[in-house]
Amino acid sequence: MTEKELQLQKKREVQQSGEPTKPQKQFIPAVDIFETDDLVNIVAEMPGVDKKDVSIGLEEGILTISGSMHGEIVENENPLLKEYETGNYLRRFSMSEDIDQEKIEASMSSGILTVRLPKATRAKPRKIEVKGE
Amino acid sequence: MALIRFLDKPFYRNPWSQLERMRQEMDRLNRNSNNDFATYPSSSAYPAMNITEDANNVYVRAEIPGLPANEPELFVEGDTLTIKGERKPGAVDEKGSYHRREIEYGRFSRAITLPTQINTEKVKAASKNGILTVTLPKAEEVKPKKIAVEIK
Numbered sequence: 001m002t003e004k005e006l007q008l009q010k011k012r013e014v015q016q017s018g019e020p021t022k023p024q025k026q027f028i029p030a031v032d033i034f035e036t037d038d039l040v041n042i043v044a045e046m047p048g049v050d051k052k053d054v055s056i057g058l059e060e061g062i063l064t065i066s067g068s069m070h071g072e073i074v075e076n077e078n079p080l081l082k083e084y085e086t087g088n089y090l091r092r093f094s095m096s097e098d099i100d101q102e103k104i105e106a107s108m109s110s111g112i113l114t115v116r117l118p119k120a121t122r123a124k125p126r127k128i129e130v131k132g133e
Numbered sequence: 134m135a136l137i138r139f140l141d142k143p144f145y146r147n148p149w150s151q152l153e154r155m156r157q158e159m160d161r162l163n164r165n166s167n168n169d170f171a172t173y174p175s176s177s178a179y180p181a182m183n184i185t186e187d188a189n190n191v192y193v194r195a196e197i198p199g200l201p202a203n204e205p206e207l208f209v210e211g212d213t214l215t216i217k218g219e220r221k222p223g224a225v226d227e228k229g230s231y232h233r234r235e236i237e238y239g240r241f242s243r244a245i246t247l248p249t250q251i252n253t254e255k256v257k258a259a260s261k262n263g264i265l266t267v268t269l270p271k272a273e274e275v276k277p278k279k280i281a282v283e284i285k
Contacts, residue, residue, distance in 0.1 A: 006179040006220060006241040030236045032222075036229035043223065045236050047198040047263035077185035077192060080248060084181035084196050111198030111263015114223075 014090050025087030029065070029113075033093075040097060040117040046089045051108035056115055058101055065115065066090045098122060179241045180216065180265075184248075188277055191247055191269040198263030199236075205265055209253045214267065215244040249275045 014026040034041040042065070046054070049067035057064045067089040098120035105116045180195040195216060197205060205218040219240045250272040258267045 006237050006239040008177045008179045008181055009235075009237060032234050032236050033232040034229050035232060041229075043236065045198045045263075047196040050262055077187045079183070079185050080191075081182060081184040084183060110200060110202065110260065111196075 011085065025085055026090050027085075027087055028091055029067070029089045031091065037119075039119060040095070040099070042093075042113075042115040042117070044089070044091065044113045044115070045111065046113055047111035048086055049089060049108075049111065049113075054106070054108060054113055056104070056106050058095070058099060058104065058117075061095050063093045063095050063099075063115075063117070064090070065092075065113065067113065178243050179237075180243065182243075182245065184245075186248070186271075189271060191249065191251060191271065193245070193267040193269065195265045195267075196263065197260075197265050200260075200263070200265075202260035205258075205260070207256075207258055207267065209251070209256050209269070211253075212247045212250060213244055214247055214269070215242065216265070216267075217242040 009030060011027045014028055016026065020026070029044040029046045031045070032041075032043040034043070042063075044065055046067040046069075048069045050070075053069070054065075054067045056066075069086050069088060095117070099117045100120045103118045107114050180197045183194045185192045185194075193214060197216075197218065197220070199220050200218055205216055208215040208217075217240075220238045222236075222238045247269060251269040252272050255270045256267065258265060260266070
């Protein structure tokens with residue numbers, strides 16, 4: 001069996017409607033979204049973002065994940081090769097499920113953000129048994 | 134024989150001078166746009182790297198999110214630096230389903246040739262927020278040395 005070789009994904013920039021005031025770039029983080037009966041799990045790739053610089057908001061069914069990166073300190077260093085750019089991350093999702101806002105949990109570990117969004121009780125699927133006569 | 138640069142020869146003896154002038158012109162253009170250092174997205178090797186240098190060190194930074202700090206394997210051999218590792222997906226709950234799978238997982242290995250000789254004994258690596266930074270001290274022989282001009 002041949003093991004899968006990792007492919008490089010190019011960072012995609014956020015298409016903004018307005019003009020940004022800061023010259024920083026904004027990227028769309030790659031995500032995995034996993035759903036079970038009880039929760040929606042979102043894993044986002046945000047290398048270089050510290051856990052204190054992440055913000056997650058859920059407003060009117062729109063989940064916003066953003067992370068700001070303060071850039072790499074490259075003072076007095078000469079660039080020799082530049083393959084990735086640094087900037088902020090931003091992504092929005094419209095949630096189709098009702099989410100229990102109080103119980104949203106998020107964790108960050110080595111550049112990977114994991115957000116656990118528990119479904120509100122009324123959004124959980126309930127099987128209704130049909131009784132016969 | 135006196136050393137004369139090829140370009141300094143008179144025009145009639147150097148049929149390539151026009152090409153050479155064009156090349157110099159291109160170099161000049163490149164130099165002028167240097168403050169906005171261009172990125173090269175053409176390389177598709179994983180991980181993406183930024184390499185910088187100062188007088189004493191060469192710095193290699195690689196974006197490897199999701200890899201625990203102790204996991205990437207680093208090898209230095211002469212002037213070649215190799216980074217190896219594996220990104221493993223998180224625990225998968227059998228009962229659920231994926232809506233999106235954009236993050237890539239798998240093994241990677243990348244070797245790069247360093248621009249100068251380095252002191253292999255003193256290479257250091259640190260990982261923070263998914264960015265691996267390798268500090269490679271330059272070998273003493275290649276460090277810039279200031280030569281004092283004697284006044285006579």
